[in-house]
Amino acid sequence: MNATLLDLIFPNRCLHCNRIIPGTEVVCGNCYSQIHFTHFQFQENNRLKEQCKLLFPVENAFALMHFEKEGLTQKILHQLKYASREKIGKIIASWIIQNIEFGDEKPDLLVTIPLHPKKMKKRGYNQLHLFTETLSKHYGIPFDHEVLQRTHYHKAQANRSRKERLISEKKFTLQKDISNKHILMIDDVFTTGNTMSDAAWEILKNPGNKISVLVMAVD
Ligand SMILES: [Zn+2]
Structure with missing residues (x-):
């Protein structure tokens, strides 16, 4: 047909x-x-930037929408994540494009938060990829989906020393030798910021790296 x-x-x-x-x-x-858009400015101080600053050093931060339980934003993101409607990522990217001009603050690289491999297999796609690739094309900023990898958890936690447990609790590992780059970290929803913080600190281990944040929605 x-x-x-x-x-x-x-x-x-x-x-x-x-x-x-x-x-x-x-x-x-x-x-x-x-839709409850935030009207944040990428270059200016806003609530998301304030929240990030409590967790890690950040250059700029932007969220497109406010996330409310049972609200329209949640409905849209739910379709993107759980209803195989990956193309919604492209539509949300077009809304971002209407709202951000990077100017002098243009990042060097777009980096997506990876899904756990099990989730990726179940869903069949990472909901951030098409979104990020659309932004990359429009702004002329390269993207890399393989900068970070989710850490694999092991079951026998009880048998491990405290130090070993702390190491294994790290959510991400850095896969690429990136330094002296301004990286725009991309995720769908910013809630506690724990995920973003873990990812940011992993990238900040390397010299000269700077972090900015872009999320579809902030809780
Ligand atoms: Zn309608």
């Missing part, structure tokens, strides 16, 4: 109000206007 016929039988619908919308959209115009 070709795409046009499929579109007739199963038209794309607004995930909030169910109205029929173009295939390139995720919500209709009316629901888009109800």
Whole structure:
């Protein structure tokens, strides 16, 4: 069956109000206007930057949307992550592009937070990849999805020394020898910031690296 016929039988619908919308959209115009955007400025101080600063040294931080339980942002991110709708990442990237101009603060590299391999296998994709690749293309900043790797956990924690346990509790390991780079760390939702912090400190181990943060939503 070709795409046009499929579109007739199963038209794309607004995930909030169910109205029929173009295939390139995720919500209709009316629901888009109800999305709780942050209106943060990348170069200026904002609540996310303040939160990051408590955890690790940060240059700039940006979140596109506010995350509210049962809210529209959660609905959109849920579709992106759990409903095999990877293309929503491209749509969210287009919203970012309308809101950020890096100017003099342009990062050197886009780095995504990796999924645990088990999750990746189950989901079939990392919800940050298409999003990040879309930003990379628009801004002319290279991306690398393999800078960080999730640490594998071992079961026999009880048999280990305290030092060994501390080492194994590290969430990420740095896979590439990157130094003197301004890295833009990318994730979907910033909640406690623990994940972002672990990733940032791993990158900051190498000399001359700087971190900025970009997330789709902040809790
Ligand atoms: Zn709608």
